Amino acid sequence: MEEKHWKSYKERVLSTLRLHIVRGKVDPDVIEVLDIINSYDEYCTLSSCSGRVIIIKLPNDIGYKPLATPIFKKHWKITLEELKSAFSKIKEGNVWIHVQPPIFHIACKNIDAAHRLISIAKAAGFKKLGIISVKRGSRVVVEIAGSEFLSFPVALNGKLTLREEILGDLVGLINYYVRRSKNRLTRFKMELKKHLSKVIITDDMRLVKDVKMPKRLTEEIRKPKGRVYETITSRVLSRYHRIYVVGDYVTVNVLKIGIRPKLIVIDGKVERKPFEVDIPSSYKVLETRNPAGYITVDAWNTIMKALSKEGNFVVKVDGEEDLLAFPVTILGEEGAAMLYGQPGRGCVVVEINERNKRKALKLLREFELA
Numbered sequence: 108m109e110e111k112h113w114k115s116y117k118e119r120v121l122s123t124l125r126l127h128i129v130r131g132k133v134d135p136d137v138i139e140v141l142d143i144i145n146s147y148d149e150y151c152t153l154s155s156c157s158g159r160v161i162i163i164k165l166p167n168d169i170g171y172k173p174l175a176t177p178i179f180k181k182h183w184k185i186t187l188e189e190l191k192s193a194f195s196k197i198k199e200g201n202v203w204i205h206v207q208p209p210i211f212h213i214a215c216k217n218i219d220a221a222h223r224l225i226s227i228a229k230a231a232g233f234k235k236l237g238i239i240s241v242k243r244g245s246r247v248v249v250e251i252a253g254s255e256f257l258s259f260p261v262a263l264n265g266k267l268t269l270r271e272e273i274l275g276d277l278v279g280l281i282n283y284y285v286r287r288s289k290n291r292l293t294r295f296k297m298e299l300k301k302h303l304s305k306v307i308i309t310d311d312m313r314l315v316k317d318v319k320m321p322k323r324l325t326e327e328i329r330k331p332k333g334r335v336y337e338t339i340t341s342r343v344l345s346r347y348h349r350i351y352v353v354g355d356y357v358t359v360n361v362l363k364i365g366i367r368p369k370l371i372v373i374d375g376k377v378e379r380k381p382f383e384v385d386i387p388s389s390y391k392v393l394e395t396r397n398p399a400g401y402i403t404v405d406a407w408n409t410i411m412k413a414l415s416k417e418g419n420f421v422v423k424v425d426g427e428e429d430l431l432a433f434p435v436t437i438l439g440e441e442g443a444a445m446l447y448g449q450p451g452r453g454c455v456v457v458e459i460n461e462r463n464k465r466k467a468l469k470l471l472r473e474f475e476l477a
């Protein structure tokens with residue numbers, strides 16, 4: 108699914124979800140699970156239930172839901188008094204009790220994200236799960252449901268089918284299933300936190316969530332990742348079929364020697380002081396947000412877009428561009444070169460190859476999720 112379409116789709120769905128939460132239409136037990144899932148760029152929750160007990164009058168055509176009439180509904184354990192009160196309202200028709208497990212429908216950005224979510228749900232003990240909708244180039248919808256389901260008739264033609272002396276045992280059985288469902292929900296939450304927190308990059312090289320650089324990596328990241336040149340020349344760069352540049356001062360020097368990089372990433376500052384770069388008019392301009400010490404999903408996707416399109420692009424960063432050498436290295440075309448500035452030493456030239464991509468990925472996976 109195209110990035111802009113996915114982003115607008117997710118914003119629309121989550122806007123509705125927030126409204127439903129405010130209006131009390133979302134089970135409180137499930138809100139934290141939804142928050143965890145929706146905090147990742149790859150996922151968007153569609154509908155959910157934490158599990159419930161429902162007593163419902165069904166039409167003769169039991170598959171026609173619009174004619175079903177709920178008599179009682181609760182998303183937690185029930186009491187004997189609540190059960191008796193619900194039964195007292197039965198005057199006619201066929202009435203059933205359903206004890207339903209947790210269920211989630213989640214839109215995933217791609218098939219890899221869907222498989223990852225299914226694996227996490229399986230680790231949490233969910234048995235009924237799978238992909239229920241998929242279109243080429245579009246979102247993938249996953250269903251995750253528990254197996255703690257109990258269903259039986261309590262009245263036929265308005266007459267109760269249960270003796271009063273067994274109602275206490277029935278409440279115990281219902282609540283046993285409810286507890287199992289709630290425990291399954293807790294385990295799912297733990298598995299989501301455990302496994303999703305380890306995922307920085309997806310199989311198709313997309314950042315799943317904004318990340319920040321831990322202080323312990325500061326010195327390692329400051330080390331040059333390629334050869335350092337005190338002065339950059341066209342001869343040095345002639346061996347590379349494409350050039351990418353990260354940094355304002357380096358950009359000025361590269362343009363000065365007649366090189367036109369495929370990609371330029373700048374933030375309008377040198378050593379955190381305002382700096383102006385005269386970019387050729389032929390460049391297409393993209394803008395993104397990226398705070399100091401972070402790599403945002405938006406910045407990552409903007410660079411991915413610039414690298415995948417024809418023509419030359421400049422990505423103007425609101426914030427700081429220093430760490431955006433990571434997506435350029437990881438997403439860049441092999442055989443190209445990325446240039447960035449090394450304070451007090453000159454220009455670093457990093458060849459885009461499998462070895463340097465692996466090194467960048469290894470470092471990036473040590474970042475912290477924001």
